[in-house]
Amino acid sequence: MTLDPVATYSLRLGDTCLVLAQRLSAWCGHAPELEIDLALANIGLDLLGQARNFLTYAAGREGEHLDEDRLAFGRDEREYRNLLLAEQPNGDFAETLVRQYLLDAWHVSLFSRLVESKDPQLAAIAAKAIKEVRYHLRFSRGWLVRLGNGTELSQAKAQSAVNKLWRFSGEMFVADELETTLAEQGIAVDPRGLKAEWLQEVTAGLSDASLQAPAEQPYRTGGKQGLHTEHLGPLLAEMQYLQRAYPNQQW
Secondary structure, rough: OOHHHHHHHHHHHHHHHHHHHHHHHHHOOOOOOHHHHHHHHHHHHHHHHHHHHHHHHHHOOOOOOOOOHHHHHOOOOHHHHOOOHHHOOOOOOHHHHHHHHHHHHHHHHHHHHHHHOOOOOHHHHHHHHHHHHHHHHHHHHHHHHHHHHHHHHHHEEEHHHHHHHHHHOOHHHOOOOHHHHHHHOOOOHHHHHHHHHHHHHHHHHHHHOOOOOOOOOOOOOOOOHHHOOHHHHHHHHHHHHHHHHHHHHHH
């Protein structure tokens, strides 16, 4: 599926929100406390709304033959453009919270800059989303601190999650030609400019949680180009089942 550069950029942002929303929805009815269950579900719904806004905009730039539902449920794995971090399995509660925290910190930095985009639709989506992701960051950082400063077991699980997921964080700050070109035009945000602010937030958050950031290590990339880990396929199979089994149904 070939889209214009702005639509492709919007699709990348939307896919990360969509995949992360799907991951969080799996916690519904399974979280350790009712309050957390509701919070994760609500964060997932926020992300789903952001995904729909980005995907609707991407589809709208391509004419009436495409809509957000087809983009969400009609593409194959290699056509998704989400960050690899978003598709990593939920694991235990600590892994989910660490994954969420790393992405929340990135989302806050990203959307706080995207509100100044010369593309009015991208700016409007970011203006709505920034209010939501700031809450998401408060939630995930708060729980990170609780886990890190809790029991010996909760701290060990939180540190293990940081060590496991850290190698996927570098992709958030890698720019390709599409992003650099759109950034020069004032439309997109150059991801390289987000790293310092993100690292400042995450370093402070980990310190407050008595956790350590891993040493520099090779990181995985490719999600924005459609090269995913083995975890995305099963997620899409579950997410797309109903639409694939009964295409074009009206409910």
